[in-house]
Amino acid sequence: MDLVRHLECFVAVAEESHFGRAAARLGMAQPPLSQRIQRLERELGVRLFERSSRRVTITEAGTLLLADARELLARSDALMATARRIRDGETGLLRAALSPDIAGETVAALLADFERRHAGLELELHELTTAQQLARFASHDLDVGVVHHPCDVSGLELGPVLRRELGVLLPGDAPVAGLDEVPLASLAGYDLILFPRAGAPALYDDLLTACARNGYTPGTVRHGQGADFVRGLVLSAGAVALGPRDTRPRPAEEPERRPGSGPGIVWRPLVGAPLALRHSVAWPKGRGDAAVGAFADAATHVLRTTAGATADVPSRPMHLRPASEYWL
Structure with missing residues (x-):
């Protein structure tokens, strides 16, 4: 039995004192409403309403249960609202990581920017190398991070490089x-x-x-x-x-x-700027909810404005080569 739906029917009939008006309020036909009330009465083992051809009167048992029913419905609504906020990234815990080369001023600016975007979300921020982040992505212990390229990005989605x-x-x-x-x-x-x-x-x-x-x-x-x-x-x-x-x-x-x-x-x-760090925000495929998006936007914005990063279009694919000390 869908207890929440049955309690909604009970409260509607109690407040309307009429099955027809209660059915219209709930957006359903009257016979299914009557059936739900009867089933709830069987489950509870008490009679909730006295029915006649002209009126519906709540019983003493129904009156005693009405306050609890309203409280349960309010708690149900609150639970669903919290679940929606978690789903939409507005509350909960986001496990994020930055690489050790990110300067302290940049970290502070990122935290402030993210707080402005998502004040209700708890951010658990770690200092992790790219290899450590990839390992935590694989073990589902990390939601989002800033990784260096080239690296193995299989199974990941990326923000701008x-x-x-x-x-x-x-x-x-x-x-x-x-x-x-x-x-x-x-x-x-x-x-x-x-x-x-x-x-x-x-x-x-x-x-x-x-x-x-x-x-x-x-x-x-x-x-x-x-x-x-x-x-x-x-x-x-x-x-x-x-x-x-x-x-x-x-x-x-x-x-x-x-x-x-x-x-x-x-x-x-350096003359000619021959060396550079290339990185982007990364997260597991399918995990790109609003919280991850807010962190990605904050990190990308702060790296550009505080750390002097610029958008990059690599001259060659950033793919992995066979491991070696270095190659010419």
Whole structure:
């Protein structure tokens, strides 16, 4: 028995004191309405109405049950409304991820933008590499994330591909630090600091390939991910790091602001912009509800306005190649 529908019939008849008017209110014929009331009476084991040819009168038992019936219907309506909001992405929990290279200012701007778009939704945000995100998508433990290309996007839907040009972080006393733009080939002799390859193998190989093609083959590739750790290596290990513009040093770290306290770190763009991070918002196929859409819109907007990303049309397909350290 559909208890909610039967209770709706009971309340309508009680309030109208007439089967015909109650049937019209419910948008149904009178005989099915009478049958529903009779079945509800059998299920409850009490008589709800006294019927005569001229009038319908609610019984004492019906009067005692009426308040509870109205409360149950109100709770049912509230439950269905909540379910609709969850379905439409207006409430609930959204599990999202950003890659570690996203700067703190960009993360803060994304959270503020998303809150404006979906104030009733709880956002559970994680810092995960592309490989970690793909694994969580596969295990259904992640709803949406920002991944680096190229990667295995089978089973995923993607937002627009965005490009962030990479520059170089280097010691302030390096010979090329005074240049407005640094040729990649001029970095010969410096080790290179990159994120661990396991986090995004195809991107890692692409970056080393592009470096080699532009005249820079580092003697050693050191691995680091945290901003402070990477900057420490740049200052002390004769190494340089790649980073987008939004990872450039804070003003307090620039050498001209710290006289007598060491070389400091500078960020410089590369001549010809040969290196870039390409990424997009990704989510499992069929999961693109309003909540995912709001996160995708917020992330895309903030990456463009805060992190300096631009729309990208790749010159070649962003497909995966057989795994290798890097290729020429």
